[in-house]
Amino acid sequence: MTLEEEVYTLQPPGFEENKREHQVCKLKKVLYGFKQTPRAWNKLIDLVLSRQSLVKYTMEFGIYVRATHHINILILYLYVDDLIITGNVEAKIEVF
Numbered sequence: 001m002t003l004e005e006e007v008y009t010l011q012p013p014g015f016e017e018n019k020r021e022h023q024v025c026k027l028k029k030v031l032y033g034f035k036q037t038p039r040a041w042n043k044l045i046d047l048v049l050s051r052q053s054l055v056k057y058t059m060e061f062g063i064y065v066r067a068t069h070h071i072n073i074l075i076l077y078l079y080v081d082d083l084i085i086t087g088n089v090e091a092k093i094e095v096f
Helices: 037-051 090-095
Strands: 008-010 024-026 063-068 072-079 082-087
Touching: 037 072, 072 090, 082 090
Parallel strands: none
Antiparallel strands: 008 024, 063 072, 072 082
């Protein structure tokens, strides 16, 4: 996941370059544990799910719904980095 803002970090212990120990690294991608990680992850998963025709449910955070004429319903619940997928047509769930 790419970053929208500039983020700098110290060189990782054991990987410092000789004569450049006091320089920092500019991150190009999100790293686990940084405060920017959840926002970047949420933005990416939101984009991916919207491309799958899932619409974010406005009344509850983390719920996405895809309904076709109220017959084929697929519901996805996103909690941190876990997904729960359910619906009323098992074949559609398996395809997803």
